[in-house]
Amino acid sequence: MTLLRGTLTRALVLLTVLTAIGLLPWLADRDPALTVLRARYPGREATDSALDAIRTELGLDAGPLAILRDWLLGLTRGDFGASWTSGAPVADTVLPALGTSLTVMAAALAVTFAVTTAACAPALHRAAQGRPVGTGGVAVASFAALPDFLIATLGVAVFATWTGLLPAYGFNGPANLVLPALAMGLPGGGVLARLGRDAIGRIAAEDWVRQWRTAGYPKARIARGLLRRALPPVLPQFAIIAVSITGAAVAVETIFAVPGLGRAALAAADAQDLPVLQACMALLIAFGFTAGLLARLAARALDGPATAIPAAPPATGGRRRHLAWITVGAAPLLLAVAYGLIRSGDIATGSRLDAPSAAAWLGTDELGRDVLARLGQGALWTAGAAFLACVLAYLLALGLGFTPRLAHPLAEAFNSFPVAIAGMIVVVVLGRGQFGAVLAVVAVSWPPLAAHAAELVAQARTAGHLEARLALGAGPWWILRRHTLPLVTGPLAAHAGLRLPGMALGIASLGFLGLGAEADAPEWGASLARSLPYLERAPLAALAPAAAMIALTLAVMAAVSLPKRRPRLRRPPVPVPVPVPAERYPQARDQATKAQLT
CATH class of the missing domain: 1.10.3720.10 (MetI-like)
Known part of the structure; x- marks a missing residue:
């Protein structure tokens, strides 16, 4: 029931966003007719009759409901309309760009998976041995927080401009995939690595892990059990990673001149070519929505409904290193x-x-x-x-x-x-x-x-x-x-x-x-x-x-991630013997008298 309600809510929000995208020609700040006139007829004067003729040609004078209806119906048929600037069918532009973007996104997801595996495998090994599991430190957290366009810029500077090891621009072969995939995949890998290590550390403290170790289960078997318990709360976060990769396509494809959906969408936004922009945004959002739904279904199939990841117990010590950072x-x-x-x-x-x-x-x-x-x-x-x-x-x-x-x-x-x-x-x-x-x-x-x-x-x-x-x-x-x-x-x-x-x-x-x-x-x-x-x-x-x-x-x-200060362990006070007054207790008085006589 929860999965169905969540899916219906997502579908409703998706329909709302698609409605907003479909109404962009009516909501646009600039007059679309003026944009089309300047793109198709650069030397023509922007008279009222010329603008009205373009509005009639594009169907912009039919009102917002008719504009939305025509766009949604065309979307269901796979018809994205015609470009305002070139007049060519939008599908001829966006479908090849979709294939390129999916290739780059697949490579970015592979980088995300590799980073997550490299960070979580040692954590599984430590947890199976009964040793404490950390969060990965500032390095993993920084990967999660660095924006994609910044990683892409540094990649261009270091690996393309200064060392010449990798190409900076174009999409001509596997070598052109390396820098875009790293820029899009490293932040997501940092996020999943941090969440995965947190989940492993929390689950490693459960009673069944100690019982399995006491019973002599192999460490590989314990690691598989930990992994199965840690995956359901982490898998839904994969949807957010897929969305971040979708958004990263806009900046990364622009920086590396990759002819994908992100670059086409940004160019269309600059030129106010709204049909191309609408098609690109609809496809990018559909990719994020589909990835989220698949992640939720996978988490549900593994171990019931996914739950939130409680934070791992805060680490202690290492404050000086964090304060230095x-x-x-x-x-x-x-x-x-x-x-x-x-x-x-x-x-x-x-x-x-x-x-x-x-x-x-x-x-x-x-x-x-x-x-x-x-x-x-x-x-x-x-x-x-x-x-x-x-x-x-x-x-x-x-x-x-x-x-x-x-x-x-x-x-x-x-x-x-x-x-x-x-x-x-x-x-x-x-x-x-x-x-x-x-x-x-x-x-x-x-x-x-x-x-x-x-x-x-x-x-x-x-x-x-x-x-x-x-x-x-x-x-x-x-x-x-x-x-x-x-x-x-x-x-x-x-x-x-x-x-x-x-x-x-x-x-x-x-x-x-x-x-x-x-x-x-x-x-x-x-x-x-x-x-x-x-x-x-x-x-x-x-x-x-x-x-x-x-x-x-x-x-x-x-x-x-600043660790908490270790509590100071105070040494318990040494008990000082209290002398017993001899006049109050006869037995003590007799013992004191015997001690004096000896």
Whole structure:
């Protein structure tokens, strides 16, 4: 029943999103007729009669319901319409791109599986021997948090530009698959590795594992039992990984010039070629939805309904190493922000793409501006937008938390949509801008917060002392203000704060794709995209924002996984014998007298 309800909810949300995609020609910020006129007839004047003729030709004058009906009916027949810019059938563009994207995604899933296996195999071995299992440390957590476009940029810089070991662009053979697959698969591998090790560590503490070891079962048999118990809660997370790979296709295929759906969708969004954009987004979303459904069915077949993964017991010790990672990540960022504020009015040196010097410590960019000063100012742009997105997602999740029957299925269903697709929809409807990027990040960031809020509200409503409050005459508003909200707002705010760096990286990814801040803004993603063509001549201009995002990731991941302080074991006090007064106890008096005589 739970699986059926979850599937129906996902299908309903999928239909809602497809409805929004089908209405894009009617919701678009720019007039589609003007876009088609400029694409097909560059020298023609945009008169009212010319625009009306194009609207009639495209069927845009029939109203939103007719537009949606025609698109959905064409989608069921496999007819995606014709391109607005070229007039060619959309299927001729998207179907070859679909094959390319599926090839790259399959290679990325293979990388994800390899990383997960390499991280979880030692954990299974340790658990079968009865030894403690850790979470994998900061390295595994950093893999999970680094964005795909950043890994792709570093791959281009190291393996293509500097060493020449791998090709950077094109799709001509297996060698072209390596860097895109690594960029798309490593973050998912980090996530599954962390979740898998947590699940193995939790299950290794169950009684049956100790009983099997005591009974002399082979370690391989115990490892197989641990794996079977750990897979059901981890498999549903595979759906989220598939969605992240779907969203990563937009950035990675653009960076490596792979002719797939992601690159075609971004090009269509830039050209406002909405039929191509609609077809690409529908196919990408269908891939994520199908992967999620298959993962849920596999988890159900293994061991009943999948449950959430409780966090493994927190590790102790190693605080100095984690604090060192926090310092390494946070200190340079704070210094860059201070430097950027000091040089806010004096960042133009007049010399383009210079090497580091006393006037510009990290050199200059393509317009002759101080890279370090722009980096500090970009931190404020990125962090400010992420803070606004965090506040909006927090308020939305707090409101949905009081309706758990709606919050849980919606949160699970909306996990099937990556931030890149949300960004393209927002750009078409509202146009480019930092606020549009904030809305796109909020649209994909509220689900885990809403699910957590629903759990906190359920715990607050089942508290034992609540019945006593009601018996004493406490009203519902008093219970809400003085009991429920204090138990929900604090933990939910802490959870939202932990997701703030991820939102900052989401803002940067949209800026990198041209779906967020303006191209000339100091925002980190936009700065990275603007400096990437000059990687060989001025590498620091591109690597500085990349290093800033890595430092932010390391600092936050080290802070999140900071082990608890070991409790100090105090030595018990040595008991001091208390002399017994001889006058109070006759026996003691007699013993004392005998001792004196001897």
